[in-house]
Amino acid sequence: MPIGRLRDLIGASLAALPSGPIAVAYSGGLDSSVLLHGLAGLPAARERGLRAIHIDHGLQDTSREWASVCIQVCSALDVPLTVLSVDVELSSGLGLEAAARRARFSAMQSALAEGEIVAFAHHRDDQAETVLLKLLRGAGPEGLSAMRKLRRFGHGHAWRPLLGAARTTLRTYADQAGLVWISDPSNANPLIDRNYLRLEVLPRVRKRWPEADASITQSAEWIRAAADFIDEQSALALARVQGLDPATxxxxxxxxxxxxxxxxxxxxxxxxxxxxxxxxxxxxxxxxxxxxxxxxxxxxxxxxxxxxxxxxxxxxxxRPMQLPEAQWRRPWDGVTLPLPAGLGALRLVDNYGRDITALAEQPFAVRFRRGGETLRLSSNGYTRELRDLFQEAGIPPWERGRIPIVVDADEQLLAIADLWTSDAGRKRFAQHACRLVWEHALTPA
Structure with missing residues (x-):
């Protein structure tokens, strides 16, 4: 494919983009060098505010030299360049390739302006490799549909205009244009899954099935249509089965x-x-x-x-819940009492919602459920089991042991947080002209 035809391919994809400036994800390698050069030759791309972003992972001893090469190339093309250094979290358990990709994408998203479009140089061979990798890892339709030409990314979009071009086409373009690019030695490491597919597996597949890349890409496009349909239907289905509480x-x-x-x-x-x-x-x-x-x-x-x-x-x-210790108990004088296991705090307030001063002799104590608790809600009412109140209120069993209970010195129940107050509790709180407030994660601000 001559230089003009590949640039026409990029230009046609550019014309279909939403408005916004363009930033090329520029590694300095062959693929991104071709993309940057192709866009730099399009007035329509420059009019949008074309620039490049280079991520320095620091994983190679020569990474600073790579950044210097990128600076020189961008200067020659008159394209502004931003160089970002990132720390790859090698202990994340994701593996080197995935950890580097996460760090790269995170830095890229943070560097984008609102509505900016980042251009990636992924091509048809990358698409085939991605589909096969996802297949070997047991991915569903969303994964097997591989990369989209355009999708949301940070404050803007990710754009891949070269997905229809083969790697050999990009190499021909680079040779014809006399481009200078960086060769990453890690790309020759067959211990990396993607490299193993590229170096060992796909050459054999292509020898037997010359149209393999095109066929895999076509299948990915069909799966993409199916994945999009499933995505739309799943949104409708979720609306039907979700409870009033979004977490149900x-x-x-x-x-x-x-x-x-x-x-x-x-x-x-x-x-x-x-x-x-x-x-x-x-x-x-x-x-x-x-x-x-x-x-x-x-x-x-x-x-x-x-x-x-x-x-x-x-x-x-x-999220995984914390439970308070079974025997946790604290004397309480009414001032704000932090609760264990991230369960907030209890406080007593006056009729105006102001914190009261500390009560003499710590007349109350706070603990959690131990089983068998009862309380009388009104002077002429029946004694109720706390278990029954929880069931009637629909409080899930796993939450019941996380609700603080206020008792007096004789272990008589006065209040179950600020959910129920016993007859005895109302009288005791009335003596001090106060009421109970439980501040926890669900308390309205």
Whole structure:
């Protein structure tokens, strides 16, 4: 493909972009050098405010020299360059390639202006490699559909105008244009999965099936259409099965969803409430337990950073909970009392909502549920079991041991946080002209 034809390909993709300046993700390698050179030769790209961003990972001894080469190339092209240094978290457990990509994307997103479009030089060969990698890792439709030409990215968009071009086409362009680029020695390391596919697997595949890259890309485009349809349907399905509390789902309706929707709905729900997603095994176990556990059971599935629990007709998604020590108990004089396990604080306030001064002789104590508690809510009412009050209020069992209880010196229950106050508690608080307030994570600001 001559220089003009590849530049026409970039120009046609550029014309379809939303408005906004363009920043090239410029590593200094062959692919990004071709993209930068192609865009620099288009007046329409320069009119948008073309610039380049180079990320220095610091993983190679020569990384500073690479940055110097990028500066020289951008100066010759009269394209402004921003060089960003990042620290790659090698202990993240993601592996070197994934950790470097996360650091690179995070820095890139932070550097973008509102509405700016970052241009990546991924091409058709990259697309084929990505699809095969995702397939080998057991990805679903979203993963197998590989890279989009345009998608949201930070404050703007990620744009990949070269997805229709082969790596050999980019090399021909670079040779014809006399480009200078950097060769990263890590690209020759077959221990890296992507490199192994590129160096060992795909050459054999292409020898047997010369059109393999085009065929894989075509399949990825069809899967993309299916993934987009599933995404749209999962949004509609989630609206049907989500509870009034955003962190809940009506589990029977969720189980009744088609297999193609059940997993995407679960993941969309968890992303919306900012919880990590489970792996496929954990999803399967969740389905099994919800389908098989008896109604009086309380199944719970956990994975790092999240857990899902069932109560009545709903499943609740939450972060792993802390529980106070069973024998925790503190004398209390009414001033703000911090509670253990991140459960907020208790305070007594006057009729104007102001904190009271400390009461003499610490007339109260605070503890948590131990089982068998009872209280009388009114002078002429029956003694009620706390367990029954919790059930009537629909408070999930796992929350009941996290609600503070106020008692007197004789262990008579005066208040269950600020949810219920016993007849004795109302009289005691009235003596001091105060009321109880429980400040916790769900307290309105």
């Amino acid at each position: 789902l009506r589990y029977r309706q969720w189980l009744e969803l088609p297999d193609a929707l059940r997993d995407p709905v679960l993941r969309r729900w968890l992303r919306a409430i900012d919880l990590p997603e489970p792996n496929r095994y954990q999803v399967s176990e969740l389905v099994r337990q919800l389908a098989e556990a008896a109604e009086h059971k309380l199944p719970c599935i956990r994975w790092p950073g999240a857990e899902i629990r069932r109560y009545r007709d709903l499943v609740h998604a939450l």
